[in-house]
Amino acid sequence: MVKAMESNSKSRKESILIKYAIFSRLLVLFLTLLWRSLLQPYDTSATLNPPCLYHKDVVEDSPPLLVANAVSKTLENSVVWDSVYFLRITQCGYEYEQTYAFLPLLPFFISLLSRTAFAPLVPLIGLRAVMVLSGYVVSNLAFVIAAIYLFRISVIILKDTEASFRASIMFCFNPASIFYSSIYSESLYALFSIGGLYHLLSGTSNVAVLWFALSGCARSNGILNAGYICFQTMHRAYEALYQKRRVWLSLQVLVTGFLRCVCICLPFVAFQAYGYYNICHGRKPDELRPWCKARVPLLYNFIQSHYWGVGFLRYFQFKQLPNFLLASPILSLAMCSIMSYMTARPELFISLGFQATEKEKRSAARLYSLKDAVEPDVKTSSHEGNRDIRQRKSSRKKDVSVTSVAVDFVSPKKSGYFSADVFPFVIHLGLMAATAFFIMHVQVATRFLSASPPLYWFASHLVASPKHSKWGYLIWSYCAAYILLGTLLFSNFYPFT
Numbered sequence: 001m002v003k004a005m006e007s008n009s010k011s012r013k014e015s016i017l018i019k020y021a022i023f024s025r026l027l028v029l030f031l032t033l034l035w036r037s038l039l040q041p042y043d044t045s046a047t048l049n050p051p052c053l054y055h056k057d058v059v060e061d062s063p064p065l066l067v068a069n070a071v072s073k074t075l076e077n078s079v080v081w082d083s084v085y086f087l088r089i090t091q092c093g094y095e096y097e098q099t100y101a102f103l104p105l106l107p108f109f110i111s112l113l114s115r116t117a118f119a120p121l122v123p124l125i126g127l128r129a130v131m132v133l134s135g136y137v138v139s140n141l142a143f144v145i146a147a148i149y150l151f152r153i154s155v156i157i158l159k160d161t162e163a164s165f166r167a168s169i170m171f172c173f174n175p176a177s178i179f180y181s182s183i184y185s186e187s188l189y190a191l192f193s194i195g196g197l198y199h200l201l202s203g204t205s206n207v208a209v210l211w212f213a214l215s216g217c218a219r220s221n222g223i224l225n226a227g228y229i230c231f232q233t234m235h236r237a238y239e240a241l242y243q244k245r246r247v248w249l250s251l252q253v254l255v256t257g258f259l260r261c262v263c264i265c266l267p268f269v270a271f272q273a274y275g276y277y278n279i280c281h282g283r284k285p286d287e288l289r290p291w292c293k294a295r296v297p298l299l300y301n302f303i304q305s306h307y308w309g310v311g312f313l314r315y316f317q318f319k320q321l322p323n324f325l326l327a328s329p330i331l332s333l334a335m336c337s338i339m340s341y342m343t344a345r346p347e348l349f350i351s352l353g354f355q356a357t358e359k360e361k362r363s364a365a366r367l368y369s370l371k372d373a374v375e376p377d378v379k380t381s382s383h384e385g386n387r388d389i390r391q392r393k394s395s396r397k398k399d400v401s402v403t404s405v406a407v408d409f410v411s412p413k414k415s416g417y418f419s420a421d422v423f424p425f426v427i428h429l430g431l432m433a434a435t436a437f438f439i440m441h442v443q444v445a446t447r448f449l450s451a452s453p454p455l456y457w458f459a460s461h462l463v464a465s466p467k468h469s470k471w472g473y474l475i476w477s478y479c480a481a482y483i484l485l486g487t488l489l490f491s492n493f494y495p496f497t
Contacts, residue, residue: 052092135183175482233257337458
């Protein structure tokens with residue numbers, strides 16, 4: 001009975017979450033149209049669409065019918081910043097060296113949708129407008145699904161439906177919302193990263209590898225998701241070697257983990273090889289670009305450094321102070337979440353998670369246990385059985401909410417956000433935050449970190465804590481302000497993040 005009530009509660013929360021996710025996207029799109037109609041954009045060159053350079057077989061854009069001309073213009077005028085690159089790649093492929101900084105997953109989905117489901121609209125509003133419409137549909141639909149996956153992994157990790165629901169709602173109204181509703185790769189990256197985590201935590205590691213690999217096709221930082229596989233492999237190999245005394249099993253775990261990491265990184269590496277073949281292959285030595293002559297020719301690193309000045313400490317200039325201030329809220333939240341976890345669980349940081357208790361290692365997160373690697377055929381039934389046992393134990397405890405996933409009693413400092421299950425996520429967030437602060441254009445940190453689950457888990461923890469209620473109001477105010485500011489500046493081609 002408890003299990004049925006809990007399942008109904010989660011289903012009800014998930015249904016409500018879907019409505020919030022859709023509403024948040026409609027709100028962002030409405031604000032974008034509002035600001036765009038009220039203000040004069042800084043740059044009006046987005047509608048320029050010269051013929052493709054190399055692809056002569058590409059279908060040229062057809063002029064829209066007079067009756068649909070307003071719709072076509074509205075769609076094309078909404079294309080700003082990096083959206084211009086994604087649409088150009090969709091229509092013409094990779095024409096210029098700098099376009100290889102934009103990975104192909106989003107252009108692929110835009111092309112697929114515009115040439116199938118939305119193909120009948122081409123004679124009405126034109127090919128370019130149809131591609132714009134396809135891009136908006138892909139991004140906003142991917143965001144809604146990502147929000148669902150975030151709720152599901154939050155329930156697994158936090159073991160608290162209410163806290164998971166709060167965290168997912170915060171994601172729906174996150175400060176980088178404008179990018180999740182624009183023709184940007186953030187939504188697809190969030191979908192495949194968070195979806196991959198859900199499959200990893202559910203015990204289907206091979207499916208998780210596929211999703212993580214797709215996240216690397218959306219954004220380069222998707223390859224960092226291999227870190228979760230490394231963490232899982234490290235703990236499983238340790239258990240096999242030192243606890244079960246099975247050397248062969250330990251080697252098997254290490255080889256499997258290594259191959260999975262290779263599969264995650266392979267799409268990004270293949271894309272770099274594709275760029276090398278197009279730009280460097282068959283050229284005379286005096287015609288080669290500088291990066292072609294490098295021992296390890298990495299096109300992506302060269303583009304980021306040469307065209308956008310990305311590099312270690314290269315952004316630490318006095319003139320960039322406003323950008324550091326723009327990124328300070330998200331970086332502060334990330335730092336506070338990491339430091340709070342370190343203060344509560346210093347032994348996990350010192351031991352890289354090896355000092356987690358046996359109860360914590362047997363939790364539903366599946367990041368520490370070797371059981372799934374040894375018994376893959378029964379992982380689902382075993383997981384459900386263990387959860388049923390915990391629920392029966394929890395139902396006999398006093399004042400335990402049926403909306404929470406039942407667990408054995410643990411100290412508040414070792415539950416929820418501070419559980420051992422959160423540790424690898426905090427490490428991942430730390431690497432991302434350090435990269436954003438020391439290497440990247442720091443203002444990008446707002447959207448770069450916006451797909452990190454621990455940010456929302458920590459914010460949910462603050463909102464629910466009576467001692468930190470003022471911080472909860474501050475976080476919500478920050479999200480609201482950046483949604484308004486982002487839709488105002490970004491949609492009119494002014495710098496935002």
